[in-house]
Amino acid sequence: METAVAEIEEIINRETQAWDTKDVELLLTVFHQDMVWPWPPDAKTHNPMKWVFPWGRYNTDRWGRLWQELFDTHDLVHNIRTIKRIEVSKEADGAFAVVDIDTLWRDDSGNEDHWIGRTCKFYSKVGKEWKMTAQIGVLDYDF
Numbered sequence: 001m002e003t004a005v006a007e008i009e010e011i012i013n014r015e016t017q018a019w020d021t022k023d024v025e026l027l028l029t030v031f032h033q034d035m036v037w038p039w040p041p042d043a044k045t046h047n048p049m050k051w052v053f054p055w056g057r058y059n060t061d062r063w064g065r066l067w068q069e070l071f072d073t074h075d076l077v078h079n080i081r082t083i084k085r086i087e088v089s090k091e092a093d094g095a096f097a098v099v100d101i102d103t104l105w106r107d108d109s110g111n112e113d114h115w116i117g118r119t120c121k122f123y124s125k126v127g128k129e130w131k132m133t134a135q136i137g138v139l140d141y142d143f
Contacts, residue, residue, distance in 0.1 A: 008086045
C-alpha cells in the first residue's frame with residue numbers, strides 16, 4: 001500500500017510541476033482517457049445541481065489547446081498545493097487524494113483567476129501507472 005501512496009504522491013507532484021512550469025505535455029500525462037472534470041462556478045457552490053461541465057470528457061487535442069491558451073495568456077503568480085489525504089482501495093487499483101490548492105493566475109490586463117480551496121482527485125491504476133479519472137473543482141469547506 002505504501003508504494004501506491006507514493007505513486008499517487010508522484011502524480012500529484014507531476015501535475016503541480018506541470019502547472020508551475022506551464023508544461024501542457026506534462027500536464028496531459030496525468031489524465032486518463034475517460035477523465036471528467038465537473039466544476040463549481042465558485043468555491044462556495046457545494047451543491048452539484050449548480051456545477052458546470054465546461055470541457056466534457058478528456059480529449060488530448062482540445063484539453064491541450066485550452067490549457068495552452070491559459071498558459072499563453074496568464075502569468076502564474078503562485079501555485080501552492082498541499083496533499084491532505086491519500087486513500088487507496090484495498091485492491092490497490094483505485095485511489096483518491098484530497099489536495100488543498102492556492103493557485104493564482106493573472107492576465108495581461110491584471111485580471112485575476114484565483115483557484116483556492118480543497119479538491120478531490122480520483123485515480124485508477126491503468127496497467128502499471130496511475131491516471132486521474134475525475135476531479136471535483138476547487139471548493140471552500142470553511143462553512
